[in-house]
Amino acid sequence: MISEPVIAIDNVNHSFGKGRLRKQILFEICAEIHAGEVVIMTGPSGSGKTTLLTLMGALRSTQEGSLKVLGQELQRTGTNKLVKVRRNIGYIFQSHNLLHSLTARQNVQMSLDLHPEISGTQAVQQSSEMLEAVGLKDWRDYFPQELSGGQKQRVAIARALVSQPKIVLADEPTAALDKHTGRDVVELMQKLAKQQGCTIIIVTHDNRILDVADRLIHMEDGRLRSVEKAIV
Numbered sequence: 294m295i296s297e298p299v300i301a302i303d304n305v306n307h308s309f310g311k312g313r314l315r316k317q318i319l320f321e322i323c324a325e326i327h328a329g330e331v332v333i334m335t336g337p338s339g340s341g342k343t344t345l346l347t348l349m350g351a352l353r354s355t356q357e358g359s360l361k362v363l364g365q366e367l368q369r370t371g372t373n374k375l376v377k378v379r380r381n382i383g384y385i386f387q388s389h390n391l392l393h394s395l396t397a398r399q400n401v402q403m404s405l406d407l408h409p410e411i412s413g414t415q416a417v418q419q420s421s422e423m424l425e426a427v428g429l430k431d432w433r434d435y436f437p438q439e440l441s442g443g444q445k446q447r448v449a450i451a452r453a454l455v456s457q458p459k460i461v462l463a464d465e466p467t468a469a470l471d472k473h474t475g476r477d478v479v480e481l482m483q484k485l486a487k488q489q490g491c492t493i494i495i496v497t498h499d500n501r502i503l504d505v506a507d508r509l510i511h512m513e514d515g516r517l518r519s520v521e522k523a524i525v
């Protein structure tokens with residue numbers, strides 16, 4: 294039996310602005326993404342990659358067409374439902390968005406706050422273990438400004454994965470990193486996500502990491518131009 298896709302996108306259009314300023318950004322997007330897949334999305338600047346990623350991440354509601362995440366339809370969905378879907382998603386964004394007043398562990402632990410079923414003690418333990426898994430065991434009590442770019446990105450990965458989400462979305466996770474660190478970070482994401490059986494979608498301009506993908510999606514002018522199987 295073929296399982297239901299984790300993300301099913303059917304004929305999605307998206308526009309920004311109103312009236313005469315309205316501008317369509319996404320056109321007739323169709324795609325299916327399955328459990329455990331690593332998908333990399335590429336395309337020129339302004340082609341709509343981040344917009345599509347934010348739709349898949351339930352960070353905005355889908356205007357036209359059908360977009361189902363974990364079986365939940367997001368077309369014209371209200372905030373409450375979007376927030377529920379977000380609990381199953383880990384986000385890793387370019388600027389890592391760590392809170393400077395919190396230590397590495399506290400930053401990771403923050404994403405467990407959305408899960409009331411996890412006790413305080415458990416949360417501390419899980420966050421510490423996740424930091425250990427990303428190689429930052431001895432850096433738990435450091436603040437973001439005391440960490441290197443690669444270390445901060447590792448904290449962001451730990452934060453995204455600590456709640457064992459079904460889906461991880463990453464927007465330019467290697468942008469601020471040198472070649473080796475970038476590669477390490479992406480391989481780490483891939484390894485941890487495969488261990489947890491979660492789906493990863495990465496938006497990137499970094500051609501050096503394309504081989505990590507099971508599938509490549511290329512966007513151009515708001516359209517999905519090709520969906521290729523990655524060359525391994």
Ligand SMILES: Nc1ncnc2c1ncn2[C@@H]1O[C@H](COP(=O)(O)OP(=O)(O)OP(=O)(O)O)[C@@H](O)[C@H]1O
Pocket residue numbers: 309310318336337338339340341342343344345
């Ligand atoms: N909130 C918004 N309001 C109005 N226009 C927007 C908004 N967000 C994005 N856009 C426009 O939508 C288009 C697609 O942007 P998007 O960020 O999705 O592209 P991208 O492919 O991710 O680009 P990049 O690779 O540079 O990050 C751009 O023309 C951008 O200016």
